[in-house]
Amino acid sequence: MVLCHVPRWSVRLWACPGWWRPTSTLRALVRPRGPGCPGGASGPLACRMFSKVSSCPPEVMLTQERYPVQRLPFSVVSEEDLAAFEHMVPGRVVTDPEELEVSNVDWLRTARGCSKVLLRPRTSEEVSRILRYCHERNLAVTPQGGNTGLVGGSVPVFDEIILSTALMNQVTSFNSVSGILTCQAGCVLEGLSRYVQEQDFVMPLDLGAKGSCHIGGNVATNAGGLRFLRYGSLRGTVLGLEVVLADGTVLDCLTSLRKDNTGYDLKQLFIGSEGTLGVITAVSILCPPRPKAVNVAFLGCPGFAEVLQTFSTCRGMLGEVLSAFEFMDAECMQLVQQHLHLASPVQESAFYLLVETSGSSTGHDAEKLGCFLEQVLGSGLVTDGTVATDESKAQALWALRERITEALSRDGYVYKYDVSLPVERLYDLVPDLRARLGSQARHVVGYGHLGDGNLHLNVTVDAFSTALLDTLEPYVYAWTAGQRGSISAEHGLGFRKRDALGYSKPPHAVQLMQQLKALLDPKGILNPYKMLPTQA
Incomplete structure (x- = not known):
């Protein structure tokens, strides 16, 4: 394992049980990131x-x-x-x-x-x-x-x-020059990540559910995840698809070309279609080279205004090596501590940030990160922080962010919302909803991908309540639409949000989607009751 010192930055570390000893010299880790049941049956x-x-x-x-x-x-x-x-x-x-x-x-x-x-x-x-x-x-x-x-x-x-698709789990090919991977849709994302890392590449997608999710499902939902800031959407990294249509027709658009300007780009119809237009059976995807130097910092901020200023400073000072900028509020930290027994490595703060850099030069990246940390600490934007000293501690930092969903699920029934908003209004919905719900909710928390304007808003209660659902919806959707945001940033619409599509798309767009569905799946057999609004 290679360790590189972050120069010129010293800060007190908050000592927590189960974490590393306090030290004044912080280090950066080069880390691989890896009607019901019809009766009559017998x-x-x-x-x-x-x-x-x-x-x-x-x-x-x-x-x-x-x-x-x-x-x-x-x-x-x-x-x-x-x-x-x-x-x-x-x-x-x-x-x-x-x-x-x-x-x-x-x-x-x-x-x-x-x-x-x-x-x-x-x-x-x-x-x-x-x-x-x-x-x-x-x-x-x-x-x-x-x-x-x-x-x-x-x-x-x-x-x-x-x-x-669980048994459709074979890698078809990998080109170690171009970094293009072709595989079946049932390959688990974490397995693919290990496979390409052995070739010195990484998957352009990283999710908290990477140990279980399939690449075909990732593409079908246009999953975003933790590397979106660095590598962008699957709409850009997926080069080709093989899809089986509702009538059994196999559509072979499994190209491995980065440039193909002939006719309509049909694969884009199926990326994000949630299995309603066809079943994705194989994927061709562009994998970027594996970074030689990866640094992970975990920081505490006194308020969301400071979070935004820290992000602006981060983009300006880290530039091309910035690969992740995640945030979580204080209630998120309380829940992962309470339900998962994870310890915070920094002092109690109103907000927490996880910043990751990925680059090709250990010394260069460490120097840039050190200058950034010195700047935000000196200006008071950040009040406390730490940089991982080895791989296990870097993974522990990521666990604080990646396992929030797990902690929430242990807190009770969860109403989940995944919205895109202008970054300056990203957190406003959380205190608004806390005031609206009052004692009806156990917790109202906000966390997500600040770098791409994605808020994960979660409300936990003792048990599902139709009355509370009516209080939340369509209020959350209308609030989001009022900011010209999207009611689904990366989770898709599925069954739960299908009737809210009109808050993010105009009537003519919804009508065109329904026409495409009728064209490709005239009997409506593929994933019915999902994605598109209920029709009379």
């Missing part, structure tokens, strides 16, 4: 997951019971359908209710379907056969990757067939 199709022997926690209410949604007139899976699926993917048709429970419930445990069959294809040809059959039979399908989504987009609403 045999394996019986909806047994709701019986007394089921291990599904009773507190996870069925989506169809929690929300006002009506089942569309899709066919019901029959024994003949099961036999056909077994012929297509032998040994990979799951009907055991105990196995299905995990795939029927979303990661937040707030949405629950009652699918009675899950299919595990290994190839795009198998996906094609499945969708062709479902299209002919008018059977609805929910594509599912790692099931780490936060808006109910990756689980059934009713009894849709779950099409899992």
Whole structure:
């Protein structure tokens, strides 16, 4: 492991149990960053997951019971359908209710379907056969990757067939000159990160859910994440896609060219489409070279005005080596301390910042970071801070930010909002909502990616309440629209936000989206009840 001293900056470290000893010389780490269940079914199709022997926690209410949604007139899976699926993917048709429970419930445990069959294809040809059959039979399908989504987009609403990409997990090729990776959609992001790091590259995407999420799901939701500031959107780094359409047609646009100015860029239709237009089966993505020097600093700020000034100073002084600028409020820190027993490395502050630099020169980057830290400390913008001294401590710094979602989930039921706002108004919604909700909420917290204007607003309560939901929505959406923001910055719309699309898109844009859906999926079998507003 290589350690480089940050010159010219000395600051008292807040000593916390489980952290490193106080020291006046701070170091920077070169770190690799890595209507319900239709009745009448029998045999394996019986909806047994709701019986007394089921291990599904009773507190996870069925989506169809929690929300006002009506089942569309899709066919019901029959024994003949099961036999056909077994012929297509032998040994990979799951009907055991105990196995299905995990795939029927979303990661937040707030949405629950009652699918009675899950299919595990290994190839795009198998996906094609499945969708062709479902299209002919008018059977609805929910594509599912790692099931780490936060808006109910990756689980059934009713009894849709779950099409899992978990076995489509092969790397097809990697070009060590261009850095272009081609792989199947079911590859786990963390596994891909390790694979390209061995070739001295990194994935352009990094998420807290990287140990579970699939690259196909990342692309289907246009996931943002922790490296967006440095490497931008997947719309820029994804070079090509292979997609299976609703009728089973395989659309092979899996190019590895960085420049291709011929016709419409069809892949952009499917990036961010949340599985409603086609099932992504393979991805070609551009991976940047692995940085030779990575530094991680964790800072405390007295107020959000100082957070904004620190960000402006950071961009000006760190420039091209700045790779992440994350913020979290004091209540976020309290929750990760309370529920996850993580210790803060700095003194108690109103806001906390995580700053990461990534570059090619250890000395150059350390010097720039040292000058920046000296400036913000000397001006009073930052009151306390630390720089990681080894890899484990750098990971611990990142854990404080990446595990906020986990801490929130342990605090009670969570109402989650993921909005884009002008950076100068980014935090205003949090105190506004605290005043609006008062004692109705346990916590109202804000954190996110300051560098790209993305606020994660979360409200925790003891249990789900329709009355509280009515207090939050559409208020949060209307407030965001009033600032000309977006109601979804990176999580997508899924099931929960589909009827709020009009707050971010004009009527003609929504109408065009519905027309595209009707063109590519005329029967509406792909991920129904998701993304697009309910139509009369």
